[in-house]
Amino acid sequence: AQSVTQPDIHITVSEGASLELRCNYSYGATPYLFWYVQSPGQGLQLLLKYFSGDTLVQGIKGFEAEFKRSQSSFNLRKPSVHWSDAAEYFCAVGNTGGFKTIFGAGTRLFVKA
Amino acid sequence: GAGVSQTPSNKVTEKGKYVELRCDPISGHTALYWYRQSLGQGPEFLIYFQGTGAADDSGLPNDRFFAVRPEGSVSTLKIQRTERGDSAVYLCASSGDTGEQFFGPGTRLTVL
Numbered sequence: 679a680q681s682v683t684q685p686d687i688h689i690t691v692s693e694g695a696s697l698e699l700r701c702n703y704s705y706g707a708t709p710y711l712f713w714y715v716q717s718p719g720q721g722l723q724l725l726l727k728y729f730s731g732d733t734l735v736q737g738i739k740g741f742e743a744e745f746k747r748s749q750s751s752f753n754l755r756k757p758s759v760h761w762s763d764a765a766e767y768f769c770a771v772g773n774t775g776g777f778k779t780i781f782g783a784g785t786r787l788f789v790k791a
Numbered sequence: 792g793a794g795v796s797q798t799p800s801n802k803v804t805e806k807g808k809y810v811e812l813r814c815d816p817i818s819g820h821t822a823l824y825w826y827r828q829s830l831g832q833g834p835e836f837l838i839y840f841q842g843t844g845a846a847d848d849s850g851l852p853n854d855r856f857f858a859v860r861p862e863g864s865v866s867t868l869k870i871q872r873t874e875r876g877d878s879a880v881y882l883c884a885s886s887g888d889t890g891e892q893f894f895g896p897g898t899r900l901t902v903l
Contacts, residue, residue, distance in 0.1 A: 682833075710890075721795075722834070722882070722894040729890075768833050777822065778847050779892065781833030 680705045680771045682782035690788040691759050699754040699785050701769030710772035711752040712779065713743055717765040725767075728752065739763070764789045793817075795895035797883050803901045804873055812868040812898045816885030823866050824892060825858055826882040834882055840866060873902045 681704040691697050703709055711728040726737025733745040743754045752769060766786050772779045796815045804810050816823050822841055826834035836850040840860045848858070855873075860866040870877055880899050884892040 721896050722884075724891055727891070770833075777824075777839050777841075777890075778836055778849070779824070780836060781826075783831075784833050 680709075680773060680778070680780040682769050682771050682780055684767075684769055684782035684785050686785045687783070688786040688788065690790060692790050693761050694758050697754075697756045697759045697763070697787070699767050699769075699787070701752045701754065701782060702750050703752060703769070703771040704750065705771050705773070707774055710774070710779075711743075711745060712770040712772065713737065713741065713752075713754045714768045714770060714781075715739075715765050716768065716784075722768070725754070759787075759789055761789045761791070763787060795883055795885055795893055797881075797895040797898050799898060800896065801899045801901075803903065805903050806873060806875060808873050808902075810870050810873055810900065812870075812881050812900070814866045814868070814883030814885075814895060816864060816866070816883070817887070817893055818864075820885035820887045820893075821863070822886045822890075822892075823860060824884040824886075825866070825868050826884070828880045828882055828897070830879075837868070870900075873900075875902050878902045 683702045713725040714722045716722050725741045726735050728735050728745045766784045768781050768784045770779050770781045798813045824839040825837040828834045838848040843863045855871045857869045880897040882897045884894045886892045
């Protein structure tokens with residue numbers, strides 16, 4: 679069965695600092711992996727996805743994530759955080775075809791000036 | 792339409808009542824998904840449709856929950872004999888050829 683663990687419930691970073699959000703997944707086959715962002719009053723928005731190929735994937739808003747099969751991880755990174763990045767971030771794993779998608783509990787990001 | 796729409800945006804009902812939640816997907820999207828998001832949690836998969844048929848309904852919590860998509864477009868999530876534990880935001884998403892899921896704003900269901 680698919681599962682996702684996001685170990686950090688919340689993280690606070692200073693504006694301009696780098697960011698890494700952790701995600702570990704469990705899935706028997708090659709996973710489809712996603713990162714979504716949810717801002718207050720906004721719907722879920724896809725930041726990036728990994729299906730196959732290059733293990734370092736680039737997304738929108740300057741985010742990137744690296745798939746590490748040996749660690750069952752798909753951590754999200756951004757080199758310099760902006761105040762507008764404050765939101766809830768969800769890692770998700772999809773089955774082959776990406777249809778049944780299981781989400782983690784989320785990490786809330788706070789950005790301080 | 793331009794995006795996924797869901798109606799109503801808010802629904803308050805009493806325990807034991809029946810409710811219907813509607814989802815209008817992006818035009819042309821063949822796949823449609825329902826999720827439930829409780830406070831402080833990530834979205835929980837309920838069901839997804841490929842065309843008119845439910846391709847995977849393994850996430851429906853019990854037989855009080857049912858969803859239909861009779862013409863392969865609009866979908867309705869139906870909850871019978873609502874319980875207070877059903878209170879949550881119900882999210883709908885649709886996807887096309889790329890597989891990227893586009894989410895609607897959700898319906899906030901409150902069961903009193």
